[in-house]
Amino acid sequence: MPLPVHDTIPVQNNIPERKWQEVITPHNSLFTLNIKEIWSYRDLLLILMRRDIVAIYKQTILGPLWFVLQPLLTTITFVIVFARAARLSTMGLPPILFYLSGLVLWTYFSECIIRTSTFLKDSSPILSKVYFPRLIVPLSLILTNLVKFSIQLGLFFVIYLYYLFVQKTPVAPNGYALLLPVLILLVALLGLGSGMIISSLTTRYKDLAHLTTFGVQLLMFTSPVIFPLSSFGKGVYGLVIRANPMTGIIEAFRYAFLGKGELNWPLLGYDTLFIGVLLLVGILVFNSIEKSFVDSI
């Protein structure tokens, strides 16, 4: 007996799979960065930044003046110790400008890394009670520090303009000054990447936190903050200094505004690559602990 035609249509006995907006599973997605989710929390980012900045105003007598005093006093110390007493080369530049240009960038980097390296522990009271994209916290720290950095950069420019127009020092900026936003972005990403790695590891292995503060201090001596890159040859120490991703950035900054230093494209390329890889590793490590760190802090 021939089958009726409609019997050839397959019977749909399996209910279509339900589409859920979100499924929580024990597995971490290691390589994804939920930009969309972070974007939906952008107001929290702004409020956290505002909170941190306001807190600085409210709690101290001098308030944001500290932002200026800190690099200024350090620079004066450097001038006395390294330029006057030890007679180290500043490439013929006014020592204040030389040290301040390096210090401003270095301070931003070290603040970023030190603050983000402990954020999981510092913010655990909130993080263990309520969910929001955890990356919001380090991002807010880096942006808050950017405000601080801008004030310090302002200080640098005030002194810079004084030398330029009053002292008539030949330190005119050149076209590479346009690279400044890129350099700042690189420093911020470097701080974010390393901060993410360290903070992820400190939730499990606590003593790393001590190492960070100390390590960043030591790291400064492998950067051209105190000595110009040109005072080292191609030897081992020169390589160590070049391996520091901040080296190319600081040198490029000095070259763009002070006309002395090295605008070393391969070195900048290396820095960018280094920072890119670091950031990727940071995201990887961070993703792997993001959903379970609450259990171990």
Next chain:
Amino acid sequence: MKEDILKVEGLSKMYKLGDINTGTLSHDLNRWWSRMRRKEDPYQKLAATNDRSAKSDNSYVWSLKDINFSVARGEVFGIVGKNGAGKSTLLKLLSKITKPTEGTISIDGRIGSLLEVGTGFHPDLSGRENIFLNGAILGMRKHEIKKRFDEIVDFSGIERYIDTPVKRYSSGMFVRLAFAVAAHLEPEILIIDEVLAVGDAEFQQKCLGKMREVSQQQGRTVFFVSHNMVAVRHLCTRALLLEQGRTSVIGSVDKVLEAYQIDQKDNENGIRNKVPDNGRGHFLSWQLEGQTPSDPHTCYSREDFFILFRFCALDTIAKCELNFRISSQDGTNILFVNSSDFFGGQFHLNPGEYQFRVRMNLPVSRGKYDLDAGLFASTWIDNWRPTTKLSVLDTFEGHGRDNSVALLNVITEFSIDHL
């Protein structure tokens, strides 16, 4: 049948007990090695059930094990259980604070949680600033908060202090503000854990009303965790009872609240173990009949039931009377009745087995009560203190508090007349 908004399948969470940060590097490496060889986590096999009192040989424990349930849109779902049963762990998993060890949670909507009072409040900021901060932490956009700002302040009832730093707030004001922010959130699913424990009666009432409004009128789903059974009874449609990290009962609130009150470990059967061998007769067992709970020694407060005593007469016993006493755990007599009082209820027994039936009800608070039964025929024929206790459950319908210290549990109705 409404559509499910959240579905939990095979959800489990394992924790390590004791000091988490020592020796984990070796455990981590061990775990990593077995994962590389596609083997099971060596520490998961060791994990014990979540029992606070039991001493465990290993340091891993299942805080939650194999939880399955789904919740429909607009439902108020209660989660009850003793301390340490895994309620908070479940909420932490639902709100994405930590991830499950096994299983999945499928969600269709945003989740906002109010796990602890004033989460994310910054003590130095004013109430106004904190509303924005807290709202943003809970996932709201600034314009959403702005739109609802007046409503939030109005609900919290702390308008005068809105520009004062919250560190100067009383704990009550703190809760008011925190609940107000969370209750005015947009998320489709709201998680509320023990907020009603703080705050005065008036505000509690307001919160309960708001939660009902949120679920019934706005069609949003609420997870409600509380030790206040009266609140659970009045708010929730369905509930989950957790016991040592496992699902004990899931279903209607009545069913869950009944199970919550019954001590599962108690498996007494009402039968007398040691009967006196000399004498003219003795009691054999007791049980209830016609009561709502399935357990034959448990009844609800105020409901009508029969209490049955079985008696074995070895001799002819003429003109005997049955009496029994119900007393609370501290020894206070609740009831003492004798069959011969007023009505002259005297019985004539021939050798054989008999069953006495007593119709009664007990409008007393929930708890366990001791029974005493005796048969008297000019002298005592038998006196029996059963080891099985009579359990009385609460329907949580009255005004009385759950942790009531009062003896009676009666439905009260309040009204007022202006004279």
